[in-house]
Amino acid sequence: MEGHDDDAAVLAVSQRWWDEIWRNGNLEVIDELFTEPFVRHVGGGTARESRAAYKARLSEFQRVLSRAETVIDDRVVDGDKVWTRATSKGINRETGERSIVTWLLIQRIEDGRIAEHWVATFPGVEWTN
Numbered sequence: 526m527e528g529h530d531d532d533a534a535v536l537a538v539s540q541r542w543w544d545e546i547w548r549n550g551n552l553e554v555i556d557e558l559f560t561e562p563f564v565r566h567v568g569g570g571t572a573r574e575s576r577a578a579y580k581a582r583l584s585e586f587q588r589v590l591s592r593a594e595t596v597i598d599d600r601v602v603d604g605d606k607v608w609t610r611a612t613s614k615g616i617n618r619e620t621g622e623r624s625i626v627t628w629l630l631i632q633r634i635e636d637g638r639i640a641e642h643w644v645a646t647f648p649g650v651e652w653t654n
Contacts, residue, residue, distance in 0.1 A: 532602045535634045539600075539607040542632065542639065547595060550587055552580045557638075564641040590615040590624060598627075598653055607632045612653050627652050 538558060545554040555576050562573040574582075587593075593615035601608045609630045617624045627650045633641040 534637070535605060535607055536600075536602050538634045538637060538639060539609070539632050543595070543597065543609075546583065552583055555580050555583075560635060560638045560640045563639060566641070566643040568645065589618055591618050592616055596653065605634050607634070610652070612651060625649060625651050 541554065542558055545551045546558070559576050559579065562575050563579070565572055565574045565579070590613070593613055595611050595613040597609055597611050599610040609632075611628055611630065613624075613626045613628070615624055616622070626646050626648050628644060628646040631643040632639050635641075
């Protein structure tokens with residue numbers, strides 16, 4: 526039973542990221558949910574990033590993508606990691622065009638905080654069908 530409790534705790538941290546930060550845009554929650562610094566892996570490489578830098582990065586995304594809606598298509602908890610496949614749709618404020626992005630996000634949770642994540646995005650791709 527303890528494994529299920531651990532899975533639930535790890536999933537709860539990830540779900541707060543989706544609900545409070547991603548969907549509601551409350552970037553102040555980053556201070557509660559992330560280690561300082563945390564490790565960020567993307568297509569361009571790996572970096573240790575401060576909470577402030579991450580807030581600025583997400584703020585820019587929020588500025589560009591209007592009325593973003595995200596659906597979690599698939600999610601798996603494996604130990605201290607949550608693997609998520611999601612699809613985001615919205616209007617690009619700079620071009621006025623409808624945008625769709627499929628992405629994969631892996632979050633590693635340590636002591637109730639996101640300590641590391643891996644992100645791969647696929648603009649223009651929809652894997653929901």
